[in-house]
Amino acid sequence: MDDDPVTLEVVRERLQGAGWEVHVRTDAIGTSQWVAREQPEFLLLDVMMPALSGGELGQLLKRSNTTNQTAVILHSSLGSDALGSVLERTGAIGVIAKTHDREKFLDEFERLTQLSKRRA
Numbered sequence: 001m002d003d004d005p006v007t008l009e010v011v012r013e014r015l016q017g018a019g020w021e022v023h024v025r026t027d028a029i030g031t032s033q034w035v036a037r038e039q040p041e042f043l044l045l046d047v048m049m050p051a052l053s054g055g056e057l058g059q060l061l062k063r064s065n066t067t068n069q070t071a072v073i074l075h076s077s078l079g080s081d082a083l084g085s086v087l088e089r090t091g092a093i094g095v096i097a098k099t100h101d102r103e104k105f106l107d108e109f110e111r112l113t114q115l116s117k118r119r120a
Helices: 005-017 031-038 054-063 080-090 102-119
Strands: 042-046 071-076 094-097
Touching: 005 042, 005 102, 031 054, 042 054, 042 102, 054 071, 054 080, 071 080, 071 102, 080 094, 094 102
Parallel strands: 042 071, 071 094
Antiparallel strands: none
């Protein structure tokens, strides 16, 4: 989920190119209902979103019995110091920095998804 259409398209192309099934959303509103219905394994959330931030959405998902099994990965251009409390509140498995480096993004996504699977 990202409110920037360019970032959303780049991430979609990267993940689909790596073999992932990808569904995109530009608005956090309604996402918790979608997650409850579709039960995705992972959710990549932009932290800085209008109306409802990725951090706030992550907290809502964590509190619900119908959505708390979906692993949340935060996606942000904020520094790691600013994201520490967001990570803790959301229970996200990690953060991927927004980058133009396709391989760096995919390596970190793969690392976090594998880490999540080992914890399950």
